[in-house]
Amino acid sequence: MIHQKEFITAxxxxxxxxxxxxxxxMKMEDIGLTSVQSDALIAMLRDPEITASQLKERLNLSQSTVxxxxxxxxxxxxxxKVTDPDDARKTHLIPTEKGRQLEDKLREIALDIQKALLRGMxxxxxxxxxxxxxxxLENLNEVRKS
Known part of the structure; x- marks a missing residue:
């Protein structure tokens, strides 16, 4: 029998x-995004020429999910999607003007969530x-890579 004390942390x-x-x-619903879509857009806003494979690594997701x-x-x-002029095999993911307009709202939501999460600490x-x-997270990422 499995007892909760054995895996309470997990x-x-x-x-x-x-x-x-x-x-x-719930917070992203107003802007029509899911949590993972916002993570992807934030990664693209931080690195405006990110490729799909770089996004996959950054978000720790499968290629099909990305x-x-x-x-x-x-x-x-x-x-x-913009094809790399120097390497046609590479496609860069570029936020559009509409995507860039969400940056402040995404930051506001992230700060709100962090504030709620850390309240009382x-x-x-x-x-x-x-x-x-x-x-x-680093420990699990190492396990995933092995």
């Missing part, structure tokens, strides 16, 4: 991830929480 992380995704999706996200963002007029606890989450 269980809490899964629940936290689900809660954050739910909250983000392809679907790009297709949906493109159909919403938020991103366009002092500055040292927030820093430690972020540090520990970074270690946990």
């Amino acid at each position: 269980s809490l992380i899964v629940k936290l991830g689900n809660a954050v995704t739910y909250y983000r999706n 392809a679907g996200i790009i297709e949906r963002l493109e159909s919403k007029g938020l991103v366009s 002092n500055a040292d606890e927030q820093a430690e929480f972020s540090r520990l989450l970074g270690i946990a």
